[in-house]
Amino acid sequence: MLQVSYIRDNREKVLERLAVKNFKQPNLVDEIIQLDERRRLTQNQMDGVSAQANAAAKQIGELMRAGKKEEAEALKATTGAFKGEVQTLNEQLSSLEEELNQKIVLLPNLPHISVPQGSTxxxxxxxxxxxxxxxxxxxxxxxxxxxxxxxxxxxxxxxxxxxxxxxxxxxxxxxxxxxxxxxxxxxxxxxxxxxxxxxxxxxxxxxxxxxxxxxxxxxxxxxxxxxxxxxxxxxxxxxxxxxxxxxxxxxxxxxxxxxxxxxxxxxxxxxxxxxxxxxxxxxxxxxxxxxxxxxxxxxxxxxxxxxxxxxxxxxxxxxxxxxxxxxxxxxxxxxxxxxxxxxxxxxxxxxxxxxxxxxxxxxxxxxxxxxxxxxxxxxxxxxxxxxxxxxxxxxxxxxxxxxxxxxxxxxxxxxxxxxxxxx
RNA sequence: GGAGAGGUGUCUGAGUGGUCGAAAGAGCACGCCUGGAAAGUGUGUAUACGCCAAAAGUGUAUCGAGGGUUCGAAUCCCUCCCUCUCCGCCA
Structure with a gap:
């Protein structure tokens, strides 16, 4: 399995090397790069929302310990949105990762520079x-x-x-x-x-x-x-x-x-x-x-x-x-x-x-x-x-x-x- | 196959809802100490993926795996996997 980061940084070379192996679906490379971009974007969003949710949960804990029940309850009420958002983003992320994974395992290894071109x-x-x-x-x-x-x-x-x-x-x-x-x-x-x-x-x-x-x-x-x-x-x-x-x-x-x-x-x-x-x-x-x-x-x-x-x-x-x-x-x-x-x-x-x-x-x-x-x-x-x-x-x-x-x-x-x- | 117990970092092992990526010890690495070593002592010691030009830093996830409950899970619930003990079977 090739590394996504390598494909991302070496698109031209990957395509050139795959051609030596007579790889039939070169467009897969760009699909993978795009999926990876979406994956990173989605993770970034999800991490951000999770960070907010974690911060809120922590604060609730502190308020509870300080005995400030009402304030804690009030904060609780605002956290509901995070949960749904994280869940949605997480589902998106999982499906992107799965799709990416399904595609990347279809790419064969890149042949070494010494490998002769040929098909038979x-x-x-x-x-x-x-x-x-x-x-x-x-x-x-x-x-x-x-x-x-x-x-x-x-x-x-x-x-x-x-x-x-x-x-x-x-x-x-x-x-x-x-x-x-x-x-x-x-x-x-x-x-x-x-x-x-x-x-x-x-x-x-x-x-x-x-x-x-x-x-x-x-x-x-x-x-x-x-x-x-x-x-x-x-x-x-x-x-x-x-x-x-x-x-x-x-x-x-x-x-x-x-x-x-x-x-x-x-x-x-x-x-x-x-x-x-x-x-x-x-x-x-x-x-x-x-x-x-x-x-x-x-x-x-x-x-x-x-x-x-x-x-x-x-x-x-x-x-x-x-x-x-x-x-x-x-x-x-x-x-x-x-x-x-x-x-x-x-x-x-x-x-x-x-x-x-x-x-x-x-x-x-x-x-x-x-x-x-x-x-x-x-x-x-x-x-x-x-x-x-x-x-x-x-x-x-x-x-x-x-x-x-x-x-x-x-x-x-x-x-x-x-x-x-x-x- | 049946019954029971249990799976926490390199290891041992604490931790039964918030201050826990996780006590303590061992190991390991580096430093101090030493003529040199041991002992002692100080510091550090998981992985992955993001953000960042990169380092630094920082976010997220991970306490067998996957789901669930909850504002919040190593901790509660469910399913699966694995290990150990006893029984059964057996080269």
Whole structure:
């Protein structure tokens, strides 16, 4: 959520930046500015009347104590008008605030200056392209066939007990999941992130805090009876740990990592691109989150990007880094890097991580502040990234490492899997 | 799920209709004291939104949340949320 005061003071810049995101309703900005003006005017009036009413009430109290009953009664008679006036103004103020709030949550975050203009994934900027694409033999199999061949993942069983998009991992397939989770958590810990284990269901306030609500409720599973949402990512519970918090300056940066399953309804996509592990309703992910001083967030996003790249390098997976263009970026982000691994058997790139700087967009909703050098409260910057999401890592790992004698496990994982081959 | 008790500032905790944004203590910050520290001592110590060019200042709101009664609510009433104790259930 953008700050009203910022919009008020930077109308032109806001419009210019929104255009990079291809925002469709630029007139919303002026509506917000006007609503804000009316809001301030109304509050000013109401405060004035309240001040008079308070002064009168105080005086009545003093008269009562002094025993001057008649004078008190006489004053009482004059205060009736205030009450009605305050009530009217208060109703106006509430409805203005509500209207303002409804509109301001429709504005996406402003993209950083480095974000390229564009509206489709093809217009994302390739920042780096590391690792050579492996040449697989002509009879190389896609991961869903490898998963079946080596009895690692049973998609049909998942359909039976739950539905499509809920795979069952078996044997070495299950162990590989566990190994990757432990490996990612250990690496995050080494990089200074402290681990948290979190609820998988969150309330509405948390969904609002990180920006999933009110916009994207259709993408989350919802338990209506208890008004709880299944988390689409650990970003939601981790970042919301700091909702309504004022941090001391020396508590920054906050670094947390956490493993959780993630649940996404992802309605309405079918075909080869969602085959196998490519797109699931439930998947596992290790997430890294930072809360930082606004001056450092763009350095920190580079660090986080490097951390994620380090994981891919250690796993020996070819990958590239994209800087998302305005149109392909999420609603809440100011800058996003996507990391994609090359799936040799499918001959396409698979997104395995997304690292974003949200600047104050989330912290404004979360009321996540810190006390700055002047001792004043200031919104912190939040960032997060997947480090990493498992399914597509597993997909590329299986595909790229297939050999005639089986699938070779990357060396860094062997201490975790305790086997070197899937065969 | 049933019965009872309770939710006050960073914390403990007073406060049952007016002088209460809120006693007192602790903590924290700064100063004095000290060779240095402790002790002692003094001062300060919530957030948001307005007004003001801004600082200073000042107005309003906030004592779990939302409504109500009243000239006036932390205090009385209603609804909801949460915590604790006991019972029930249970990995």
């Amino acid at each position: 994934p093809e217009e994302n900027e390739v920042v780096s392209d590391n690792g050579s694409k492996p040449q697989l033999p002509a009879n190389a199999l896609p991961h869903w066939e490898l998963a079946a061949k080596y009895n690692l993942i049973d998609f049909e069983l998942g359909v039976k007990i739950t539905g499509a998009g809920f795979p069952v991992y078996k044997g070495k397939g299950a162990k590989l999941q566990r190994a990757l989770i432990s490996f990612f958590l250990d690496e995050a810990e080494k990089a200074g992130y402290s681990e948290v284990m979190l609820p998988l269901l969150v309330n509405e306030a948390s969904g609002f805090g990180t920006g999933q609500l009110p916009d994207k409720e259709g993408q989350m599973y919802y338990i209506g009876e208890d008004k709880l949402y299944l988390i689409p990512t650990a970003e939601v519970p981790i970042t919301n740990l700091y909702r309504d918090v004022i941090l001391k300056a020396d508590e920054l940066p906050v670094r947390n990592c956490g493993y959780t399953p993630c649940f996404r309804r992802e309605a309405g996509s079918y075909g080869a691109h969602v085959r196998g592990l490519n797109r699931l309703h439930q998947f596992d992910k290790v997430e890294i989150v930072q809360v930082v001083h606004p001056d450092s967030s763009y350095d920190v996003i580079e660090q986080m990007s490097e951390h994620v790249q380090g994981l891919l390098q250690k796993l020996g997976l070819p990958y590239r880094v994209l800087r998302l263009c305005g149109g392909d970026m999420g609603f809440t982000a100011a800058l996003t890097y996507d990391m994609e691994t090359w799936s040799a058997a499918q001959q396409r790139w698979l997104e395995v991580s997304s690292v974003s700087n949200f600047e104050t967009f989330q912290s404004n909703r979360l009321k996540l502040r810190f006390r700055n050098a002047e001792g004043k409260t200031q919104l912190a910057h939040t960032l997060n990234g997947s480090a990493l999401a498992l399914p597509r890592i597993v997909a590329t790992l299986l595909e790229n490492n297939q050999t005639e004698k089986g699938i070779k496990i990357p060396e860094v994982l062997v201490p975790y899997t305790k086997f070197e081959w899937i065969d």
